[in-house]
Amino acid sequence: MSKLYSMRQHDLNRFHKKYRIAASGCWEWHARLNQCGYGVFVVGHSRAYLAHRVVYAHLFGELKPKQCVLHKCDNRRCVNPAHLWVGTQADNVRDMIAKKRHKPRTPQHGEDNPMAKLTAAQVAEIRRRYRPRKITLAMLGEEFGVSQATISMIVNSKRWRRNGAEAGSKRCSPMKPGLKKWSEHDRRTTE
Ligand SMILES: [Zn+2]
Numbered sequence: 001m002s003k004l005y006s007m008r009q010h011d012l013n014r015f016h017k018k019y020r021i022a023a024s025g026c027w028e029w030h031a032r033l034n035q036c037g038y039g040v041f042v043v044g045h046s047r048a049y050l051a052h053r054v055v056y057a058h059l060f061g062e063l064k065p066k067q068c069v070l071h072k073c074d075n076r077r078c079v080n081p082a083h084l085w086v087g088t089q090a091d092n093v094r095d096m097i098a099k100k101r102h103k104p105r106t107p108q109h110g111e112d113n114p115m116a117k118l119t120a121a122q123v124a125e126i127r128r129r130y131r132p133r134k135i136t137l138a139m140l141g142e143e144f145g146v147s148q149a150t151i152s153m154i155v156n157s158k159r160w161r162r163n164g165a166e167a168g169s170k171r172c173s174p175m176k177p178g179l180k181k182w183s184e185h186d187r188r189t190t191e
Contacts, residue, residue, distance in 0.1 A: 015051070019039070034143045034144065038051070039077050049142040050143070053142070054079075055079045055084075056069045056081060065147040070091065072084070118146065127154060127155060130151070
């Protein structure tokens with residue numbers, strides 16, 4: 001696993017120009033947002049990360065892929081470190097339910113299912129955009145707020161296809177067979 005969040009002074013200066021402090025105390029990201037409404041920040045020249053994860057890791061240390069950085073303020077574009085806390089995916093789901101942000105799906109996905117955060121449309125988009133060495137698993141993972149392993153699974157079309165089929169939701173796009181197979185070569189070049 002590479003060092004994701006080593007921001008140099010140059011990155012830090014850029015970071016501080018990309019949010020505005022709201023009356024609520026939130027530092028609201030005014031640069032690019034991902035589909036879920038989280039700020040996206042490019043560190044160095046090419047790697048895109050979730051802005052709130054970047055600032056948290058910068059201040060408090062490297063995050064493990066399964067650690068979620070959650071918002072106390074429930075404002076997804078907020079990057080104020082004082083409004084952030086770190087938890088697991090299960091904490092994230094509990095927090096979402098407590099704040100009634102979740103959209104019920106049928107059947108309910110388990111809390112520990114890393115796919116629970118993604119809609120079928122997002123899964124389709126991840127598959128469409130994935131390009132080895134250009135748009136990597138790590139970049140997509142950051143953008144969609146899930147682990148690299150989850151993205152790998154999606155690209156490989158394993159669990160999601162089954163769950164998507166079970167869900168039978170109208171939001172599910174047809175799952176195309178014959179998706180690109182994950183190779184050892186891709187693994188070496190994207191991690
Ligand atoms: Zn906030």
